Amino acid sequence: MTTQTHAPAARRAPRLVPSLGVVVPATLVGAFVLAAVAPSVLAPGDPTAIDLEAAFLPPSTEHLLGTDQSGRDLWTRVVHGTRHSLLIGLGATGVALAIAAVLGFAAGLGGRLVDRVVGSLIEVSFAFPTMLLALLLVAVRGPSPSTLVLAVGIGSAPGYARMIRGQVLAVRQEAYVEAALALGHRRRDVVVRHVLPNAMRPLVAVVTLGISQSVVWASGLAFLGMGVAPPSPEWGALLEAGRTYVTFAWWLEVMPGLAIVLLAVSVTALGRAAQRRLEGTDR
Amino acid sequence: MSATAPTTTPVAPPTEALAVDASPANPWGRARLLVALRRVVGRVVAAVLVLLGAATVVFLAQTLLPGDRATLLLNLRSGEAVERTAAELAPINEQYGFDDPLAVQYATYVGGLLRGDLGVSYQRHAPVAEVIGGQLWPTAQLALGALAAAWVLALVSVVVTAGRRSRAVTAAGSGAEALAASVPHYWLGVILLVVLAVNLQWFPVMGGTSPAATVLPVLTLAVPLAGFLGQATRDEFDRVLEQPFVTSARARGMGDTGVRLRHVLRHAVLPAITLSGWALGALLSGAVIVESVFSRPGLGQVLVAAVDARDVPVVAGVVMFVAAVYVVANVLVDLAYTLVDPRRRS
Numbered sequence: 001m002t003t004q005t006h007a008p009a010a011r012r013a014p015r016l017v018p019s020l021g022v023v024v025p026a027t028l029v030g031a032f033v034l035a036a037v038a039p040s041v042l043a044p045g046d047p048t049a050i051d052l053e054a055a056f057l058p059p060s061t062e063h064l065l066g067t068d069q070s071g072r073d074l075w076t077r078v079v080h081g082t083r084h085s086l087l088i089g090l091g092a093t094g095v096a097l098a099i100a101a102v103l104g105f106a107a108g109l110g111g112r113l114v115d116r117v118v119g120s121l122i123e124v125s126f127a128f129p130t131m132l133l134a135l136l137l138v139a140v141r142g143p144s145p146s147t148l149v150l151a152v153g154i155g156s157a158p159g160y161a162r163m164i165r166g167q168v169l170a171v172r173q174e175a176y177v178e179a180a181l182a183l184g185h186r187r188r189d190v191v192v193r194h195v196l197p198n199a200m201r202p203l204v205a206v207v208t209l210g211i212s213q214s215v216v217w218a219s220g221l222a223f224l225g226m227g228v229a230p231p232s233p234e235w236g237a238l239l240e241a242g243r244t245y246v247t248f249a250w251w252l253e254v255m256p257g258l259a260i261v262l263l264a265v266s267v268t269a270l271g272r273a274a275q276r277r278l279e280g281t282d283r
Numbered sequence: 284m285s286a287t288a289p290t291t292t293p294v295a296p297p298t299e300a301l302a303v304d305a306s307p308a309n310p311w312g313r314a315r316l317l318v319a320l321r322r323v324v325g326r327v328v329a330a331v332l333v334l335l336g337a338a339t340v341v342f343l344a345q346t347l348l349p350g351d352r353a354t355l356l357l358n359l360r361s362g363e364a365v366e367r368t369a370a371e372l373a374p375i376n377e378q379y380g381f382d383d384p385l386a387v388q389y390a391t392y393v394g395g396l397l398r399g400d401l402g403v404s405y406q407r408h409a410p411v412a413e414v415i416g417g418q419l420w421p422t423a424q425l426a427l428g429a430l431a432a433a434w435v436l437a438l439v440s441v442v443v444t445a446g447r448r449s450r451a452v453t454a455a456g457s458g459a460e461a462l463a464a465s466v467p468h469y470w471l472g473v474i475l476l477v478v479l480a481v482n483l484q485w486f487p488v489m490g491g492t493s494p495a496a497t498v499l500p501v502l503t504l505a506v507p508l509a510g511f512l513g514q515a516t517r518d519e520f521d522r523v524l525e526q527p528f529v530t531s532a533r534a535r536g537m538g539d540t541g542v543r544l545r546h547v548l549r550h551a552v553l554p555a556i557t558l559s560g561w562a563l564g565a566l567l568s569g570a571v572i573v574e575s576v577f578s579r580p581g582l583g584q585v586l587v588a589a590v591d592a593r594d595v596p597v598v599a600g601v602v603m604f605v606a607a608v609y610v611v612a613n614v615l616v617d618l619a620y621t622l623v624d625p626r627r628r629s
Contacts (some may be wrong), residue, residue, distance in 0.1 A: 123333055264465055
């Protein structure tokens with residue numbers, strides 16, 4: 001039991017210097033973004049350069065993360081794969097948000113009947129685990145990166161849709177919306193200027209968490225061999241390619257996985273920090 | 284996973300009623316029984332509707348398949364990719380009813396589902412229900428084993444470390460849970476495989492479904508789930524520790540461990556029980572990846588092979604089956620909740 005003073009707590013000044021829990025993940029995310037935008041800065045080599053003499057070399061100073069069965073440098077491949085993985089994750093989150101915004105706003109503003117229809121649609125889609133819905137889509141459409149984006153996007157849309165619907169319903173009740181309507185503003189303007197931004201704001205943190213989740217799911221699907229064709233250095237594809245050699249070349253599996261975990265954990269940490277800030281419980 | 288994890292039903296702050304067990308002489312009086320019955324019926328009807336919706340989605344996914352289904356089926360069986368003549372396609376269309384109006388196909392599909400008929404595999408010629416039934420047991424073992432293991436891990440972590448005076452202990456516990464919850468199955472599986480099976484040789488690298496070969500897959504599936512369950516339980520555990528009835532139990536001279544196990548835990552597990560229904564669905568989809576990592580036979584391998592071959596009826600059958608398990612599990616969890624928590628009975 002910690003002792004607690006009951007004197008009125010002084011309002012804490014907002015933190016000017018961010019804590020270590022923000023700086024470290026922010027630096028990592030920055031590095032990943034750099035790898036995605038300009039991979040050659042971090043890894044000047046060619047990710048597809050084959051050197052059969054140098055196959056299956058363990059991590060060393062020359063090959064930071066080792067080499068694969070064709071002697072390709074894994075560090076170069078992981079760095080160059082960042083763009084694919086990040087784009088798939090961002091794309092999927094974008095697709096999810098677009099679907100969710102349409103459904104959520106329709107339900108929140110469209111009256112009882114629409115709300116019920118959307119509500120049952122969301123309810124039904126919760127019965128499918130995201131991964132399985134995605135696999136069904138891959139089976140129907142055939143594997144490709146765009147299927148991956150769509151599959152993960154559609155799979156994670158219902159969660160956002162339910163959140164947006166709740167937000168819209170709450171914001172509708174706010175005094176400022178009532179005031180704007182009473183002032184004679186058109187309904188459409190009120191929705192665009194007041195309801196939309198206020199309903200979407202709390203989603204910032206959730207969406208950040210969603211991006212890391214999408215990257216993990218998409219590379220999981222790629223790991224199963226659905227999505228990105230083998231020579232691509234996308235992280236999930238790297239994992240899939242390394243599976244055959246796991247008994248003696250552990251780095252081929254461990255290192256790309258580490259990249260995924262680092263990205264997911266640091267993006268999640270940033271999302272949580274944003275969430276605390278928005279909720280005003282920042283310490 | 285967190286994005287679609289249903290938010291736990293907000294639990295009213297625990298009151299003393301539970302701990303003291305101040306239920307009246309007959310908690311299952313007639314009026315209460317009626318209320319409970321209505322609740323059960325309402326829950327079951329809602330579940331049936333959700334399943335009907337799920338069946339509709341799966342049906343549409345199958346019929347909206349780009350390309351001609353009869354052609355796909357013939358090519359799958361012969362392993363070719365050629366255009367088929369009308370004469371070749373006609374008997375297939377006839378046999379599978381691909382030319383029937385959509386409404387008729389829909390009625391046939393839903394009617395079949397009611398009889399447990401999930402359609403026929405394009406590739407294997409066998410009924411999908413048979414294909415699933417044949418591979419169900421190893422996956423069920425895996426999922427149920429992981430669910431049990433995850434509960435044990437989560438409860439031990441929470442009961443031992445939550446709400447301790449030492450900041451370091453609580454931080455270690457919650458940190459471990461957060462880390463566990465964010466590790467992808469495929470990576471955890473590979474690490475366990477490399478360290479415990481390849482290097483230390485404690486477990487077989489590929490051992491089919493033998494007990495020794497089941498340990499690592501179960502652990503791989505259990506650890507992330509334990510993270511989720513632990514996080515949900517810990518929040519509630521911390522809140523309950525502050526409740527007056529805990530103080531009063533302590534004042535009666537009850538030991539710390541006794542208070543934690545007898546009074547606090549009973550309240551604290553409620554949110555995680557809600558999550559367990561969701562977890563079963565998540566475990567079945569996690570099993571797909573885990574079975575791939577460990578080359579273990581099961582439903583997941585059937586699913587991956589079917590997706591690869593574009594054997595849509597098998598994929599749709601597995602998805603439908605998992606959705607049904609998920610929905611039924613959630614109804615059961617909901618009803619179990621009513622039993623554990625007397626507040627929900629009135």
